[in-house]
Each structure stands twice: as C-alpha cells, then as structure tokens.
Amino acid sequence: MLYLDTSLLVAALTNEAETGPMQTWLGQQPLEDLAISDWVATEFSSALSIKLRTGQIGPNDRAEVLAKFTRLVADSLTVVPVSRLQFRIAARFVDQHTLSLRAGDALHLAVCADHGATLCTLDRRLNDAGSVLGIKTILL
Secondary structure (H helix, E strand, O other), X not given: OEEEOHHHHHHHHOOOOOHHHHHHHHHOXXXXXXXXXXXXXXXXXXXXXXXXXXXXXXXXXXXXXXXXXXHHHHHHOEEEOOOHHHHHHHHHHXXXXXXXXXXXXHHHHXXXXXXXXXXXXXXXXXXXXXXXXXXXXXXX
C-alpha cells in the first residue's frame, strides 16, 4: 500500500512547481495500491482554505480542485479510517521531540505504521522522521 500524504495531493491537484511530476508519478502507480486516510481529506481542505485566504487561488478554483479531489478519492483511492490506537501511536511519535514532528504528520506516520504502508511525501522532515521510526517512505 502506498499512502499518499497531503503535500503530494495538493501538489498534484493545484498549480505548484511539483504539479507535473506528481501527476506523472500518480499516473504510473497501480490504483489498487494507492491509499489515504480520512485525515488527508481534512488536511487537503485546510490547504485549499489557506491558499484561498492567501490569494493563491480564488473561490472558483478552490471549488474546482475540491471537486477533483473528491472524484480522485471516489474513483481511485482506498480510504483507511483513523483509529484511536493510531492517535495514541501518533502521540508516542511526537513525544520523540528530536524528530520535530507536528501532530498531523505523526498521525500520517501512525496510520502507515499500523497498515504496513509506505508513506509517499514531498516533505523531507516527514520522510526523515519516518525513516528514524522504521516506517517505509518515498520522498518524491
């Protein structure tokens, strides 16, 4: 299972420097291998709201990108739920202060650890923390 973190999906679906490479990479992956958690959906909406507030996108752009994300999830991605155990694992991860993990990133890693998934991300700090914690990662 390839677990897609939010940074990868935001890059793939909005106009960023990594958009082309992320779209190409996603298109090369077997659909049955791609997964996200419900937390990714929350963070994705948050990222679009930040882009709207900062003037990077307009209201119509936000609605269009959110619709694309919703279609992508429905048509191509497995959505794994986030459990209470994964929240506890995430808390143990953030307790390791030298990793400098934010709570949301720790939750992504906990979901991956629990499912034996490989985390796919654009975030170097998240990638490095995953490696320290013994979680398979791919830095794109």
